[in-house]
Amino acid sequence: MKITVSDIPEDGMEIKLDEQPASEAVKLSGPVAASLRFDKAGADVIVTGTVSADVELNCSRCLNDYKARIDSKVEVTYHPSSGITRDEHHQLKGDELETSYYSDDAIDTDEVLVEQLLLNVPMKPLCSNDCEGICPVCGADRNKNKCSCIVTETDPRLRQLEQLLKKKEQ
Ligand SMILES: [Zn+2]
Ligand SMILES: [Zn+2]
Known part of the structure; x- marks a missing residue:
């Protein structure tokens, strides 16, 4: 949906959205529900609300x-x-995350939604806080298979010994 900035009334407007914007940056597994309020402040538009x-x-x-x-x-x-x-946009965005830009008197709500979701995607996503990760020795997903490798992050000599023992077993 495109919001025409000059059409936003002086006392603001609210919209509810339930749509699935096309985005390469965020993988959506369903529609995005949002409730957005648009208020004008001079030439700026202040967008507030929620997105899920x-x-x-x-x-x-x-x-x-x-x-x-x-x-x-x-x-x-x-x-x-x-x-x-556009390049300057990106530079400016890096400094000030809660600032964005519109052009041609229009704000594309799809872009608002994708931008807001991206801001909330964790830098290092974790499927769960106690995800066991991948075994550095055998590469098994330790959430699924409890391999019997002994992982020694602290003492590399032990790891060498372990690998030697493993070779002997084979
Ligand atoms: Zn995980
Ligand atoms: Zn292992």
Whole structure:
């Protein structure tokens, strides 16, 4: 949905959304539900509300995909971007996460939703806080198979010994 900025009334407007925006950056496993309020402040538009969605993430420990729920508050100021190139957008965004830009008098709600979800995706996703991860010795997913490897992160000499013993067994 496109919001035409000049159509936003002086006392603001609220919309409810339930849609599935196309996005490569976030893997959605269902529609995004959002309730957004648009208020004008001069040429800026202040967007507030909530967004929630089920997304598919990839665990940084065991590398399995898992579903996660994102429920987040939205609070972002959209500035008009006349004369700013796309590259400059990205640089500006890095400094000020809660600021975004609109152009051609329009804000695309799909972009708002995807941006907000991305802000809430963890940097190091974990399928669960006690995910056991992958065994560094045999590569097994330790959540599924309890391998009998002895993992010694602290003493590499023991690991060498273990590998020697393993070779003998084979
Ligand atoms: Zn995991
Ligand atoms: Zn193992």
